[in-house]
Amino acid sequence: MNELMEYMPFLIPVIILELVLMVTALVHVVRHPDYRFGNRIFWILIVMFIQFLGPVVYFVFGRGDE
Amino acid sequence: MRAYWAFTKKELLESICTYKLLILGCIFLMFGFMNPFIAKITPELVKSFMPGGISIDLPAPSAADSWMQFFKNVPQMGLVVLAILFSGMMAGEIQKGTLILMVTKGLSRTAVLCSKFTVAVLLWTVSYAVCTGVTYGYTVYFWKTKDIDHLMPALLGVWLFGVLLLASDLLGSVISKSSYSSLLFTGIMVAVMFLLNIVPRIRKFNPMRLVSEPYGLITGALKTSDFSRSFLMTGVLLLILLVLSGIAFQKKQL
Numbered sequence: 001m002n003e004l005m006e007y008m009p010f011l012i013p014v015i016i017l018e019l020v021l022m023v024t025a026l027v028h029v030v031r032h033p034d035y036r037f038g039n040r041i042f043w044i045l046i047v048m049f050i051q052f053l054g055p056v057v058y059f060v061f062g063r064g065d066e
Numbered sequence: 067m068r069a070y071w072a073f074t075k076k077e078l079l080e081s082i083c084t085y086k087l088l089i090l091g092c093i094f095l096m097f098g099f100m101n102p103f104i105a106k107i108t109p110e111l112v113k114s115f116m117p118g119g120i121s122i123d124l125p126a127p128s129a130a131d132s133w134m135q136f137f138k139n140v141p142q143m144g145l146v147v148l149a150i151l152f153s154g155m156m157a158g159e160i161q162k163g164t165l166i167l168m169v170t171k172g173l174s175r176t177a178v179l180c181s182k183f184t185v186a187v188l189l190w191t192v193s194y195a196v197c198t199g200v201t202y203g204y205t206v207y208f209w210k211t212k213d214i215d216h217l218m219p220a221l222l223g224v225w226l227f228g229v230l231l232l233a234s235d236l237l238g239s240v241i242s243k244s245s246y247s248s249l250l251f252t253g254i255m256v257a258v259m260f261l262l263n264i265v266p267r268i269r270k271f272n273p274m275r276l277v278s279e280p281y282g283l284i285t286g287a288l289k290t291s292d293f294s295r296s297f298l299m300t301g302v303l304l305l306i307l308l309v310l311s312g313i314a315f316q317k318k319q320l
Contacts, residue, residue: 007103007106007107009207010100010102010103010106013099014096014099014103018096020092021089024088028085052092052093052096056147059085059089060150060151065162
């Protein structure tokens with residue numbers, strides 16, 4: 001437990017960052033139903049369960065043109 | 067000049083709307099946090115993975131270890147993300163045909179190209195600076211040492227290589243129609259540099275050196291002067307890429 005406390009200064013910002021990315025991507029997935037490939041469920045799973053890379057892959061490759 | 071500023075503003079706005087800024091910021095901020103963290107946690111990890119009874123003495127992680135992580139993560143993962151994000155710099159606009167109207171109305175093609183490149187370099191610089199700042203802050207906080215030898219030239223080398231990647235993305239993007247082929251162009255360029263790295267004679271001139279060996283600078287195995295040829299070569303290559311994309315874009319059918 002003591003060790004965990006020592007790592008807190010790293011862990012909290014990383015978790016916040018991951019959450020920010022995930023929530024932005026999730027909102028985008030739900031609001032924009034057009035994707036370059038895949039469907040909504042597929043992208044929601046990717047964005048939620050692949051840390052960091054999931055949202056990045058969605059925004060770069062999956063996001064459809066508006 | 068006014069056209070350039072206007073287009074640059076539009077590019078900046080676009081990078082916010084297409085989430086480029088967000089992604090770059092988050093990824094590089096994360097690297098900034100991860101570098102000192104990985105350096106600190108590695109001995110613990112190794113200890114817990116060791117079967118019982120066996121004990122090895124690992125030196126306590128130092129500030130240099132934290133920077134070693136930096137020079138491993140940023141060139142490997144960070145630059146890949148950078149190259150992928152900016153691969154569609156031109157291709158997107160050419161595919162959608164959004165440039166035609168502006169160019170026929172008198173916006174110079176050079177201004178378009180310059181704006182695109184300026185914004186790309188600006189975004190890269192900002193995210194790189196943020197990443198460096200966070201790593202620096204945490205390293206000072208945990209190890210209480212500020213003095214790392216030759217940190218500045220090592221950092222500058224990685225930054226310059228990032229700019230080179232952006233320039234090659236730009237050229238690839240101008241001569242091809244899709245963002246995938248522009249990514250392929252950058253990939254091939256990096257692969258060629260990797261291959262050339264095998265030849266010891268060329269190695270001294272290879273831009274690859276800026277990202278593959280900056281750790282030598284920090285440990286003191288290499289001197290700054292060892293890198294001067296790579297810096298020069300990268301600068302020359304950068305200029306060639308930019309001039310080529312300028313020429314190619316003038317002749318490109320939009």
